[in-house]
Amino acid sequence: MEKSLIRPSFVTQFSCIGSECEDSCCYGWDIHIDKQSYKKTLANPDLKGLAQTALKKVKRSEQAWAKAVLNQEGACGFLDGNKLCQIHAKAGESLLSHTCRTYPRMSHMKDGDRYESLSLSCPEAARVILIKPDAFHFERMSVRHNNEFDSTPLWAQKAHDYSIQLLLNNKLAISHSLTAIGILMKTVESVKAQQQDSSHIDAMFRQLESLGDRGELQQHVAGFNQDTELQKKHAFTSIHLWLNTNKPVRGRARFELINQAVCRVVDEEGNFSVKQLNNAWLQHALPALEKHEDLFNRYLFYYFYHMNFPQVDKLSPTEAFRVMMVDYFMLRCYLAAMAADKQGLTEHDIIMCFQVYHTSRQHKANYSQYVVDLLDKCHFDDLATILTLLA
Numbered sequence: 001m002e003k004s005l006i007r008p009s010f011v012t013q014f015s016c017i018g019s020e021c022e023d024s025c026c027y028g029w030d031i032h033i034d035k036q037s038y039k040k041t042l043a044n045p046d047l048k049g050l051a052q053t054a055l056k057k058v059k060r061s062e063q064a065w066a067k068a069v070l071n072q073e074g075a076c077g078f079l080d081g082n083k084l085c086q087i088h089a090k091a092g093e094s095l096l097s098h099t100c101r102t103y104p105r106m107s108h109m110k111d112g113d114r115y116e117s118l119s120l121s122c123p124e125a126a127r128v129i130l131i132k133p134d135a136f137h138f139e140r141m142s143v144r145h146n147n148e149f150d151s152t153p154l155w156a157q158k159a160h161d162y163s164i165q166l167l168l169n170n171k172l173a174i175s176h177s178l179t180a181i182g183i184l185m186k187t188v189e190s191v192k193a194q195q196q197d198s199s200h201i202d203a204m205f206r207q208l209e210s211l212g213d214r215g216e217l218q219q220h221v222a223g224f225n226q227d228t229e230l231q232k233k234h235a236f237t238s239i240h241l242w243l244n245t246n247k248p249v250r251g252r253a254r255f256e257l258i259n260q261a262v263c264r265v266v267d268e269e270g271n272f273s274v275k276q277l278n279n280a281w282l283q284h285a286l287p288a289l290e291k292h293e294d295l296f297n298r299y300l301f302y303y304f305y306h307m308n309f310p311q312v313d314k315l316s317p318t319e320a321f322r323v324m325m326v327d328y329f330m331l332r333c334y335l336a337a338m339a340a341d342k343q344g345l346t347e348h349d350i351i352m353c354f355q356v357y358h359t360s361r362q363h364k365a366n367y368s369q370y371v372v373d374l375l376d377k378c379h380f381d382d383l384a385t386i387l388t389l390l391a
Helices: 009-013 035-041 049-053 086-091 098-102 123-130 154-167 174-192 200-212 216-222 231-242 252-263 274-288 295-307 317-342 347-362 367-377 382-388
Strands: 002-008 055-057 067-070 105-110 113-118 138-144
Touching: 002 049, 002 317, 002 347, 009 113, 009 123, 009 274, 035 049, 035 055, 049 055, 113 123, 113 295, 113 347, 123 200, 123 295, 123 347, 154 174, 154 295, 174 200, 174 216, 174 295, 174 317, 200 216, 216 367, 231 252, 231 274, 231 367, 252 317, 252 347, 274 317, 295 317, 317 367, 317 382
Parallel strands: 002 113
Antiparallel strands: 002 138, 055 067, 105 113
Protein backbone atom coordinates (compact mmCIF):
# COMPACT_ATOMS: atom_id res chain seq x y z
CA MET A 1 0.00 0.00 0.00
CA GLU A 2 1.51 3.32 -1.07
CA LYS A 3 1.25 6.12 1.50
CA SER A 4 3.15 9.33 2.27
CA LEU A 5 5.79 10.53 4.69
CA ILE A 6 5.44 14.25 5.39
CA ARG A 7 8.54 15.99 6.73
CA PRO A 8 8.77 19.72 7.58
CA SER A 9 12.12 21.40 7.07
CA PHE A 10 12.47 22.08 10.80
CA VAL A 11 13.01 18.31 11.17
CA THR A 12 15.74 18.18 8.53
CA GLN A 13 17.36 21.39 9.86
CA PHE A 14 17.62 20.01 13.40
CA SER A 15 20.93 18.68 14.65
CA CYS A 16 21.77 17.88 18.27
CA ILE A 17 24.30 20.35 19.66
CA GLY A 18 25.47 17.92 22.35
CA SER A 19 27.46 19.42 25.19
CA GLU A 20 26.51 22.96 24.12
CA CYS A 21 22.83 22.35 24.88
CA GLU A 22 21.52 24.56 27.67
CA ASP A 23 19.17 21.83 28.96
CA SER A 24 20.57 18.48 27.85
CA CYS A 25 18.22 15.52 27.56
CA CYS A 26 21.02 13.42 29.12
CA TYR A 27 20.23 15.02 32.49
CA GLY A 28 17.34 14.57 34.87
CA TRP A 29 15.09 12.30 32.81
CA ASP A 30 14.24 8.62 33.11
CA ILE A 31 16.05 7.32 30.05
CA HIS A 32 14.61 3.92 29.15
CA ILE A 33 16.71 1.36 27.29
CA ASP A 34 15.07 -1.25 25.09
CA LYS A 35 16.00 -4.91 25.51
CA GLN A 36 18.02 -5.19 22.30
CA SER A 37 20.11 -2.07 23.05
CA TYR A 38 20.67 -3.24 26.63
CA LYS A 39 22.05 -6.60 25.50
CA LYS A 40 24.21 -5.08 22.76
CA THR A 41 25.68 -2.52 25.19
CA LEU A 42 26.61 -5.21 27.72
CA ALA A 43 28.15 -7.28 24.92
CA ASN A 44 30.34 -4.42 23.67
CA PRO A 45 33.87 -4.83 25.12
CA ASP A 46 34.45 -1.06 25.26
CA LEU A 47 31.22 -0.43 27.18
CA LYS A 48 30.59 -3.57 29.21
CA GLY A 49 32.35 -2.42 32.39
CA LEU A 50 30.67 0.98 32.40
CA ALA A 51 27.27 -0.48 31.50
CA GLN A 52 27.23 -2.65 34.61
CA THR A 53 26.98 0.47 36.77
CA ALA A 54 25.39 2.92 34.32
CA LEU A 55 22.38 0.70 33.52
CA LYS A 56 19.78 -0.84 35.79
CA LYS A 57 17.52 -3.64 34.57
CA VAL A 58 13.81 -2.95 35.24
CA LYS A 59 12.04 -5.29 32.76
CA ARG A 60 8.90 -3.17 32.44
CA SER A 61 8.54 -4.00 28.76
CA GLU A 62 10.62 -4.81 25.69
CA GLN A 63 10.96 -1.05 25.12
CA ALA A 64 11.71 -0.28 28.80
CA TRP A 65 13.95 -3.22 29.66
CA ALA A 66 16.44 -1.09 31.56
CA LYS A 67 17.02 2.51 32.58
CA ALA A 68 20.05 4.75 32.74
CA VAL A 69 21.42 5.36 36.23
CA LEU A 70 21.89 9.07 36.92
CA ASN A 71 24.74 10.43 39.02
CA GLN A 72 24.45 13.00 41.82
CA GLU A 73 24.25 15.83 39.27
CA GLY A 74 21.43 14.01 37.47
CA ALA A 75 23.63 13.10 34.50
CA CYS A 76 23.44 9.84 32.56
CA GLY A 77 26.28 7.53 33.62
CA PHE A 78 27.48 7.22 30.02
CA LEU A 79 28.45 10.89 29.73
CA ASP A 80 32.16 11.62 29.69
CA GLY A 81 33.98 14.64 31.15
CA ASN A 82 32.98 16.73 28.13
CA LYS A 83 29.27 15.81 28.57
CA LEU A 84 29.35 13.63 25.46
CA CYS A 85 27.84 10.15 25.16
CA GLN A 86 30.38 7.34 25.35
CA ILE A 87 28.00 4.89 23.67
CA HIS A 88 27.85 7.13 20.63
CA ALA A 89 31.59 7.80 20.71
CA LYS A 90 32.73 4.18 21.13
CA ALA A 91 30.07 2.20 19.30
CA GLY A 92 28.22 4.63 17.05
CA GLU A 93 24.64 5.79 16.78
CA SER A 94 23.34 2.31 15.92
CA LEU A 95 23.94 1.10 19.49
CA LEU A 96 21.95 3.90 21.09
CA SER A 97 18.57 2.99 22.56
CA HIS A 98 15.47 3.96 20.61
CA THR A 99 14.83 6.85 23.02
CA CYS A 100 18.32 8.30 22.72
CA ARG A 101 18.50 7.71 18.97
CA THR A 102 15.22 9.44 18.15
CA TYR A 103 14.59 12.21 20.73
CA PRO A 104 13.42 14.94 20.11
CA ARG A 105 12.12 13.49 16.84
CA MET A 106 8.51 12.41 16.98
CA SER A 107 5.79 11.44 14.53
CA HIS A 108 2.11 10.65 14.30
CA MET A 109 0.09 8.64 11.83
CA LYS A 110 -3.00 9.93 10.06
CA ASP A 111 -4.86 7.94 7.41
CA GLY A 112 -1.76 5.77 7.00
CA ASP A 113 0.51 8.75 6.33
CA ARG A 114 3.40 9.50 8.68
CA TYR A 115 3.89 13.09 9.85
CA GLU A 116 7.34 13.78 11.31
CA SER A 117 7.94 16.45 13.94
CA LEU A 118 10.10 17.58 16.87
CA SER A 119 9.32 18.08 20.55
CA LEU A 120 9.53 21.63 21.91
CA SER A 121 10.94 20.19 25.15
CA CYS A 122 14.35 20.26 23.40
CA PRO A 123 15.90 23.78 23.37
CA GLU A 124 17.57 23.35 19.98
CA ALA A 125 14.36 21.95 18.48
CA ALA A 126 12.46 24.95 19.89
CA ARG A 127 15.07 27.27 18.38
CA VAL A 128 14.73 25.72 14.93
CA ILE A 129 10.92 25.69 15.03
CA LEU A 130 10.41 29.20 16.42
CA ILE A 131 13.39 31.20 15.15
CA LYS A 132 15.19 29.67 12.18
CA PRO A 133 14.09 30.83 8.69
CA ASP A 134 12.39 28.46 6.26
CA ALA A 135 11.38 26.07 9.04
CA PHE A 136 7.99 25.26 7.55
CA HIS A 137 8.70 23.99 4.08
CA PHE A 138 7.18 20.53 3.71
CA GLU A 139 8.33 17.61 1.60
CA ARG A 140 6.16 14.60 0.84
CA MET A 141 7.72 11.24 0.02
CA SER A 142 6.04 8.04 -1.07
CA VAL A 143 6.42 5.04 1.24
CA ARG A 144 4.90 1.60 1.29
CA HIS A 145 3.50 -0.30 4.26
CA ASN A 146 0.76 -2.79 5.00
CA ASN A 147 -0.27 -1.47 8.42
CA GLU A 148 -3.95 -0.99 9.14
CA PHE A 149 -5.15 2.48 10.09
CA ASP A 150 -8.33 4.29 11.04
CA SER A 151 -9.69 6.91 8.69
CA THR A 152 -9.87 10.49 9.96
CA PRO A 153 -13.48 11.68 10.25
CA LEU A 154 -14.46 14.28 7.66
CA TRP A 155 -15.28 16.83 10.36
CA ALA A 156 -11.72 16.51 11.75
CA GLN A 157 -10.10 16.84 8.32
CA LYS A 158 -12.03 20.01 7.57
CA ALA A 159 -11.48 21.46 11.04
CA HIS A 160 -7.72 20.90 10.79
CA ASP A 161 -7.32 22.30 7.26
CA TYR A 162 -9.59 25.31 7.78
CA SER A 163 -7.96 26.21 11.11
CA ILE A 164 -4.56 26.38 9.43
CA GLN A 165 -5.97 28.47 6.58
CA LEU A 166 -7.50 30.93 9.05
CA LEU A 167 -4.23 31.12 10.99
CA LEU A 168 -2.24 31.82 7.81
CA ASN A 169 -4.71 34.40 6.46
CA ASN A 170 -2.47 37.49 6.18
CA LYS A 171 -5.50 39.78 6.33
CA LEU A 172 -6.15 38.73 9.93
CA ALA A 173 -4.21 39.58 13.09
CA ILE A 174 -3.52 36.55 15.24
CA SER A 175 -6.29 37.49 17.70
CA HIS A 176 -8.78 37.64 14.83
CA SER A 177 -7.58 34.32 13.41
CA LEU A 178 -8.02 32.68 16.81
CA THR A 179 -11.46 34.20 17.18
CA ALA A 180 -12.46 32.75 13.81
CA ILE A 181 -11.05 29.35 14.75
CA GLY A 182 -12.98 29.42 18.02
CA ILE A 183 -16.21 30.19 16.18
CA LEU A 184 -15.45 27.45 13.66
CA MET A 185 -14.92 24.88 16.43
CA LYS A 186 -18.47 25.42 17.69
CA THR A 187 -19.79 24.42 14.27
CA VAL A 188 -17.33 21.51 14.11
CA GLU A 189 -18.59 20.29 17.48
CA SER A 190 -22.20 20.24 16.30
CA VAL A 191 -21.17 18.31 13.19
CA LYS A 192 -19.18 15.83 15.29
CA ALA A 193 -22.31 15.33 17.41
CA GLN A 194 -24.25 14.69 14.17
CA GLN A 195 -26.51 17.68 14.78
CA GLN A 196 -25.49 19.10 11.38
CA ASP A 197 -23.81 17.71 8.28
CA SER A 198 -20.22 18.57 7.36
CA SER A 199 -21.26 21.11 4.71
CA HIS A 200 -21.99 23.50 7.60
CA ILE A 201 -18.25 23.55 8.38
CA ASP A 202 -17.55 24.65 4.79
CA ALA A 203 -20.24 27.31 4.98
CA MET A 204 -18.97 28.66 8.31
CA PHE A 205 -15.39 28.81 7.01
CA ARG A 206 -16.48 30.80 3.95
CA GLN A 207 -18.52 33.13 6.16
CA LEU A 208 -15.56 33.72 8.50
CA GLU A 209 -13.27 34.47 5.56
CA SER A 210 -15.83 36.94 4.24
CA LEU A 211 -16.21 38.61 7.65
CA GLY A 212 -12.43 38.93 7.84
CA ASP A 213 -12.21 40.45 4.36
CA ARG A 214 -14.88 43.05 5.26
CA GLY A 215 -13.35 43.90 8.64
CA GLU A 216 -16.43 42.73 10.53
CA LEU A 217 -14.56 39.95 12.34
CA GLN A 218 -12.24 42.57 13.79
CA GLN A 219 -15.26 44.50 15.10
CA HIS A 220 -16.55 41.28 16.61
CA VAL A 221 -13.30 40.86 18.57
CA ALA A 222 -13.44 44.47 19.79
CA GLY A 223 -16.80 43.65 21.39
CA PHE A 224 -15.21 41.13 23.78
CA ASN A 225 -14.58 43.51 26.66
CA GLN A 226 -15.53 41.39 29.65
CA ASP A 227 -13.54 41.89 32.83
CA THR A 228 -12.07 38.48 33.64
CA GLU A 229 -8.97 39.60 35.56
CA LEU A 230 -9.82 37.60 38.68
CA GLN A 231 -10.64 34.54 36.58
CA LYS A 232 -7.36 34.86 34.66
CA LYS A 233 -5.42 35.28 37.90
CA HIS A 234 -6.93 32.11 39.33
CA ALA A 235 -6.34 30.16 36.12
CA PHE A 236 -2.73 31.30 35.75
CA THR A 237 -1.73 30.81 39.40
CA SER A 238 -3.39 27.37 39.54
CA ILE A 239 -1.65 26.10 36.40
CA HIS A 240 1.69 27.67 37.30
CA LEU A 241 1.57 26.17 40.81
CA TRP A 242 0.70 22.75 39.38
CA LEU A 243 3.55 22.90 36.88
CA ASN A 244 5.86 24.03 39.70
CA THR A 245 4.88 21.01 41.85
CA ASN A 246 6.80 17.76 41.41
CA LYS A 247 8.38 19.09 38.23
CA PRO A 248 10.96 16.92 36.44
CA VAL A 249 14.62 17.29 37.41
CA ARG A 250 15.42 18.29 33.85
CA GLY A 251 14.67 21.98 33.39
CA ARG A 252 14.09 22.58 37.10
CA ALA A 253 16.71 25.33 37.39
CA ARG A 254 15.39 27.01 34.24
CA PHE A 255 11.81 26.78 35.48
CA GLU A 256 12.91 28.45 38.71
CA LEU A 257 14.23 31.44 36.74
CA ILE A 258 10.75 31.88 35.26
CA ASN A 259 9.12 31.29 38.64
CA GLN A 260 11.24 34.00 40.27
CA ALA A 261 10.28 36.43 37.50
CA VAL A 262 6.60 35.59 38.00
CA CYS A 263 6.89 36.15 41.74
CA ARG A 264 8.17 39.68 41.12
CA VAL A 265 5.09 40.70 39.09
CA VAL A 266 3.12 42.23 41.97
CA ASP A 267 0.82 45.15 42.69
CA GLU A 268 1.23 47.86 45.34
CA GLU A 269 0.20 45.41 48.07
CA GLY A 270 2.73 42.79 46.99
CA ASN A 271 0.17 40.43 45.43
CA PHE A 272 0.59 38.79 42.04
CA SER A 273 -1.17 40.99 39.49
CA VAL A 274 -2.52 40.06 36.06
CA LYS A 275 -2.84 43.79 35.35
CA GLN A 276 0.89 44.23 35.97
CA LEU A 277 1.56 41.20 33.79
CA ASN A 278 -0.44 42.77 30.95
CA ASN A 279 1.49 46.03 31.40
CA ALA A 280 4.74 44.08 31.22
CA TRP A 281 3.57 42.45 27.99
CA LEU A 282 2.81 45.81 26.40
CA GLN A 283 5.78 47.78 27.76
CA HIS A 284 8.59 45.21 27.66
CA ALA A 285 7.67 41.98 25.86
CA LEU A 286 6.07 43.33 22.69
CA PRO A 287 8.93 45.76 21.90
CA ALA A 288 11.44 42.96 22.51
CA LEU A 289 9.51 40.63 20.20
CA GLU A 290 9.48 43.03 17.24
CA LYS A 291 12.38 41.06 15.74
CA HIS A 292 10.25 37.93 16.06
CA GLU A 293 6.89 39.27 14.99
CA ASP A 294 5.79 35.91 13.60
CA LEU A 295 6.70 34.02 16.80
CA PHE A 296 3.20 33.00 17.84
CA ASN A 297 2.05 32.38 14.29
CA ARG A 298 4.93 29.93 13.93
CA TYR A 299 4.14 28.39 17.30
CA LEU A 300 0.46 27.89 16.49
CA PHE A 301 1.20 26.53 13.01
CA TYR A 302 3.56 24.02 14.65
CA TYR A 303 0.93 23.33 17.32
CA PHE A 304 -1.81 22.54 14.80
CA TYR A 305 0.54 20.29 12.81
CA HIS A 306 2.25 18.58 15.75
CA MET A 307 -0.87 18.05 17.86
CA ASN A 308 -3.09 17.22 14.87
CA PHE A 309 -5.54 19.86 16.10
CA PRO A 310 -8.40 19.55 16.96
CA GLN A 311 -8.01 15.81 17.61
CA VAL A 312 -6.05 16.40 20.81
CA ASP A 313 -6.06 14.02 23.82
CA LYS A 314 -9.60 12.78 23.17
CA LEU A 315 -10.97 16.27 23.78
CA SER A 316 -13.96 17.72 21.98
CA PRO A 317 -13.18 20.38 19.32
CA THR A 318 -14.16 23.26 21.62
CA GLU A 319 -12.18 21.75 24.52
CA ALA A 320 -9.13 21.39 22.29
CA PHE A 321 -9.50 25.06 21.34
CA ARG A 322 -9.74 26.12 24.98
CA VAL A 323 -6.62 24.12 25.93
CA MET A 324 -4.73 25.64 23.01
CA MET A 325 -5.79 29.12 24.20
CA VAL A 326 -4.43 28.33 27.66
CA ASP A 327 -1.10 27.20 26.17
CA TYR A 328 -0.97 30.52 24.30
CA PHE A 329 -1.94 32.43 27.48
CA MET A 330 0.62 30.71 29.73
CA LEU A 331 3.46 31.27 27.27
CA ARG A 332 2.53 34.93 26.89
CA CYS A 333 2.47 35.31 30.68
CA TYR A 334 5.90 33.70 31.06
CA LEU A 335 7.37 35.89 28.33
CA ALA A 336 5.83 38.99 29.97
CA ALA A 337 7.21 38.08 33.40
CA MET A 338 10.70 37.47 32.03
CA ALA A 339 10.57 40.69 30.00
CA ALA A 340 9.54 42.71 33.07
CA ASP A 341 12.28 41.11 35.15
CA LYS A 342 15.03 41.71 32.58
CA GLN A 343 13.61 44.84 30.93
CA GLY A 344 13.53 42.99 27.63
CA LEU A 345 13.91 39.55 26.09
CA THR A 346 16.84 37.83 24.43
CA GLU A 347 16.48 34.93 22.02
CA HIS A 348 17.70 32.71 24.87
CA ASP A 349 14.85 33.94 27.11
CA ILE A 350 12.25 33.29 24.41
CA ILE A 351 13.45 29.75 23.77
CA MET A 352 13.64 29.04 27.51
CA CYS A 353 10.01 30.07 28.10
CA PHE A 354 8.66 27.83 25.33
CA GLN A 355 10.95 24.90 26.07
CA VAL A 356 10.50 24.92 29.85
CA TYR A 357 6.73 25.25 29.61
CA HIS A 358 6.45 22.33 27.20
CA THR A 359 8.89 20.21 29.21
CA SER A 360 6.76 20.71 32.33
CA ARG A 361 3.50 20.32 30.42
CA GLN A 362 4.38 16.98 28.85
CA HIS A 363 5.38 15.49 32.21
CA LYS A 364 1.98 16.20 33.74
CA ALA A 365 -0.39 13.29 33.27
CA ASN A 366 -3.88 14.36 32.15
CA TYR A 367 -2.72 17.95 31.66
CA SER A 368 -5.38 18.72 29.06
CA GLN A 369 -8.23 17.40 31.21
CA TYR A 370 -6.90 19.34 34.22
CA VAL A 371 -6.99 22.54 32.16
CA VAL A 372 -10.52 21.87 30.88
CA ASP A 373 -11.79 21.23 34.42
CA LEU A 374 -10.04 24.36 35.72
CA LEU A 375 -11.50 26.52 32.95
CA ASP A 376 -14.97 25.26 33.83
CA LYS A 377 -14.41 26.17 37.49
CA CYS A 378 -13.17 29.63 36.47
CA HIS A 379 -16.21 30.09 34.19
CA PHE A 380 -14.16 30.27 31.00
CA ASP A 381 -16.98 28.27 29.49
CA ASP A 382 -17.93 30.27 26.40
CA LEU A 383 -16.09 31.80 23.47
CA ALA A 384 -16.42 35.40 24.69
CA THR A 385 -14.70 34.68 28.01
CA ILE A 386 -12.01 32.31 26.65
CA LEU A 387 -10.98 34.95 24.10
CA THR A 388 -10.20 37.40 26.91
CA LEU A 389 -7.07 35.29 27.46
CA LEU A 390 -5.70 37.09 24.41
CA ALA A 391 -5.74 40.48 26.18
